[in-house]
Amino acid sequence: MSQAPGSPPLQTQGPYYPLRVLEVVRETHDACSLVLEIPSELGETFDYSAGQFLTFRVEVGGKRLVRCYSLASSPVTDSAHKVTVKRVDEGRVSNHVNDRFVVGTVLEVMKPAGVFCLQEREDEPERPIVLFSGGSGITPVVSIIKTALATTRRPLRLLYANRDEASIIFREEIDALAAAHPDRLAVVHSLDDRDGFVDLPRARDFAAGSLGADFYICGPGPFMDVAEAALAELSVPADRIFIERFESPDDELPVDAQAADSGNGVAVTVTLDGKTTEIDCGPEETILQAARRAGLEPPFACEEAYCGCCMAMVKDGEVEMKMNDGGIDPKQIEQGWVLTCQGVPKGPARVEYPD
Numbered sequence: 001m002s003q004a005p006g007s008p009p010l011q012t013q014g015p016y017y018p019l020r021v022l023e024v025v026r027e028t029h030d031a032c033s034l035v036l037e038i039p040s041e042l043g044e045t046f047d048y049s050a051g052q053f054l055t056f057r058v059e060v061g062g063k064r065l066v067r068c069y070s071l072a073s074s075p076v077t078d079s080a081h082k083v084t085v086k087r088v089d090e091g092r093v094s095n096h097v098n099d100r101f102v103v104g105t106v107l108e109v110m111k112p113a114g115v116f117c118l119q120e121r122e123d124e125p126e127r128p129i130v131l132f133s134g135g136s137g138i139t140p141v142v143s144i145i146k147t148a149l150a151t152t153r154r155p156l157r158l159l160y161a162n163r164d165e166a167s168i169i170f171r172e173e174i175d176a177l178a179a180a181h182p183d184r185l186a187v188v189h190s191l192d193d194r195d196g197f198v199d200l201p202r203a204r205d206f207a208a209g210s211l212g213a214d215f216y217i218c219g220p221g222p223f224m225d226v227a228e229a230a231l232a233e234l235s236v237p238a239d240r241i242f243i244e245r246f247e248s249p250d251d252e253l254p255v256d257a258q259a260a261d262s263g264n265g266v267a268v269t270v271t272l273d274g275k276t277t278e279i280d281c282g283p284e285e286t287i288l289q290a291a292r293r294a295g296l297e298p299p300f301a302c303e304e305a306y307c308g309c310c311m312a313m314v315k316d317g318e319v320e321m322k323m324n325d326g327g328i329d330p331k332q333i334e335q336g337w338v339l340t341c342q343g344v345p346k347g348p349a350r351v352e353y354p355d
């Protein structure tokens with residue numbers, strides 16, 4: 001849900017907090033940044049690490065959609081929280097944000113989450129950092145760059161791919177950082193209309209210059225595939241590679257009924273958007289899978305226990321999570337929240353998604 005400027009602030013709804021847009025920055029013809037106001041009482045809740053994202057819940061065309069947006073600000077060098085949203089062709093939320101959000105808009109936001117973060121290397125404080133970024137994939141990457149420049153002595157190299165000159169988000173900011181740190185930050189811009197798409201040899205050559213580095217990759221699917229393939233060819237160990245995928249959940253796609261075993265008959269009562277439905281959860285089937293199989297449309301995004309989008313409150317019964325990769329914190333678990341993408345009911349249960 002988002003709210004027009006001038007209306008009274010929204011109340012907190014479960015894991016969502018109402019935040020006001022303080023500033024809208026037009027970055028390029030197809031991307032804008034939102035600077036968000038964090039009330040002082042939420043300061044700690046919204047503390048974040050460089051590279052983390054926020055989850056927005058936005059109403060578009062009568063449907064509540066959940067989307068993640070990385071923080072492009074640095075927790076160390078920037079005073080405000082800033083996300084940057086690039087239009088996706090026919091994309092519902094990204095175009096809604098670019099077209100409709102103005103100073104004063106209030107939107108529902110979850111606290112920062114995500115594991116695509118600047119890793120501390122106390123054992124090797126000068127280990128280089130190599131970053132592959134394409135298009136809007138620059139958002140967490142620029143946060144990592146600013147933070148690493150300010151808090152470490154590590155050298156950084158960025159390969160930044162864009163369609164054309166006009167599409168480069170944060171061009172001035174990044175070039176100014178490189179100019180201010182000529183011995184620490186090297187930036188190579190790759191433009192599709194000038195250089196063609198980044199291919200395997202170019203990605204490999206770029207990475208080969210810093211084989212002992214940590215590697216960060218974020219961008220469009222094919223760009224990320226090339227970067228990953230280059231690192232595989234160079235035998236870079238997996239624990240030095242960090243990847244963020246900017247995917248929307250397939251919220252329109254039916255769940256493959258075969259993928260979930262529905263034969264056990266554990267009854268789970270699900271309240272979603274004020275409507276209560278009884279669903280049937282198979283052995284090892286998660287509540288999210290069973291709910292979608294039953295035709296419900298609960299919120300979700302990563303399905304890997306790190307974004308927190310699919311959280312619901314357990315009102316009755318016991319629900320065990322297969323894993324938690326930071327999507328929910330111990331305090332929330334204590335309060336009864338569960339990640340439904342990981343939650344398997346141990347017997348009949350009742351869960352409620354936040355309004």
Ligand SMILES: Cc1cc2nc3c(=O)[nH]c(=O)nc-3n(C[C@H](O)[C@H](O)[C@H](O)COP(=O)(O)OP(=O)(O)OC[C@H]3O[C@@H](n4cnc5c(N)ncnc54)[C@H](O)[C@@H]3O)c2cc1C
Nearest residue numbers: 068069070085086090091092093094136139246247248252
């Ligand atoms: C961790 C994370 C961080 C992210 N950070 C950022 C960020 O910093 N900046 C940023 O801009 N984005 C970011 N994203 C991506 C963002 O969350 C959204 O996925 C993106 O904005 C597109 O959402 P949308 O609602 O506009 O598009 P959607 O409406 O979800 O559409 C996406 C695509 O699917 C197609 N589509 C839509 N509906 C259908 C349908 N019914 N059938 C077939 N195809 C359909 C559309 O044509 C479009 O091409 C991030 C994603 C993740 C997971």
